[in-house]
Amino acid sequence: MNYRIGGLSYLNTRPLVYGLEDRITPGEPARMADALRAGELDAAIVPVAEVLRDDRYAVVDGIAIASRGPVRSVFVAHRANVRRLKRIAVTPASRTSVWLLRVLLQQVHGIAPELYPKPPQALLCDHEAMLLIGDEALEYSLQPASPRRRIWDLGEAWQSLTGLPFVYAVWALPRKSSVEGRELSAMLRAAKAAGLAHLRELADRPGVGTPQFRYEYLTQNVCYDLGAAEKAGLRKFQELCCAMGLVKETHELRFVS
Structure with a gap:
C-alpha cells in the first residue's frame, strides 16, 4: 500500500x-x-x-x-542568568519544546517570563534569550563559547528535574x-x-x-x-502540562504494536 x-x-x-x-x-x-x-x-x-x-x-x-540527558538540539541560548530572564523568543515550529520550556522555567526556576515568536534568522544579540531546536540549535552549538553566549540544555534540565528521559x-x-x-x-x-x-x-x-x-x-x-522509562517520562510531562493548564485534561495514550 x-x-x-x-x-x-x-x-x-x-x-x-x-x-x-x-x-x-x-x-x-x-x-x-x-x-x-x-x-x-x-x-x-x-x-x-x-x-x-x-x-x-x-x-x-x-x-x-x-534524550536521557543533554540533547544538544533543544536549548535556550541566553546572555543573562536564566532566573533573571523576562522575555524569551521561541520557535513556532514545535509546541513540545515551548511547553517543555514553560514547565522547566516554572519547576526549576519558579519564573514565567514572556514567550514571544522568534523572528527568522534571529540573533542572540537582538534578544535577551532564544529557544532553539533542531539543526538550527546544532549549528548554534558549534559557535565558539563565550561568557555572553550561554546555553541551557532542556534535555539535561528535564533529566535533572525528574530522573527520566x-x-x-x-x-x-x-x-x-x-x-x-x-x-x-x-x-x-x-x-x-x-x-x-x-x-x-x-x-x-x-x-x-x-x-x-x-x-x-x-x-x-x-x-x-x-x-518503559520513556513512557514514564511522557506521563510525567503530561501530568505537569495538565497541572499548568497547557492541556485541559489527561487521557490514556494508545500504543500500536
Whole structure:
C-alpha cells in the first residue's frame, strides 16, 4: 500500500526514515501535526504535545526521538542568568519544546517570563534569550563559547528535574485499530532498525558540522526507543502540562504494536 508519511527535516530523524526517504513528505513539526490532523497523511513524526492534547492519535510503540540527558538540539541560548530572564523568543515550529520550556522555567526556576515568536534568522544579540531546536540549535552549538553566549540544555534540565528521559516526538497514526495501522507500524519499526544499523552512513551524509560531530550527536545525545522509562517520562510531562493548564485534561495514550 502507498502510505502517505510525514517526516521532519532534521538530522535526528534520519535513523527513523532509513529506506523510506523517497516516500516521505518533509516539513516542520507543527506542519506535520496539522497535515495528520487534516487527514492528509497516514502517519507522521509529530511533537508529543500533539498526542497529549488530542486523543485522536495512536502512537507507534517502541519508536521515539528522545534524550536521557543533554540533547544538544533543544536549548535556550541566553546572555543573562536564566532566573533573571523576562522575555524569551521561541520557535513556532514545535509546541513540545515551548511547553517543555514553560514547565522547566516554572519547576526549576519558579519564573514565567514572556514567550514571544522568534523572528527568522534571529540573533542572540537582538534578544535577551532564544529557544532553539533542531539543526538550527546544532549549528548554534558549534559557535565558539563565550561568557555572553550561554546555553541551557532542556534535555539535561528535564533529566535533572525528574530522573527520566524526555520524549520530543513520536510516530503518530489516526486513532483506529486496523490491519493497515499494524502494517504501517511494522514498516516504521523496520525503518528504525535499519537506520540504527547504518548510523555511520547516515552521519556521513551532508549536514550540520562534521561527520564525526553528527555521529556523536546521533549516538550520544539522541535515543530512539520508546520503552518503559520513556513512557514514564511522557506521563510525567503530561501530568505537569495538565497541572499548568497547557492541556485541559489527561487521557490514556494508545500504543500500536
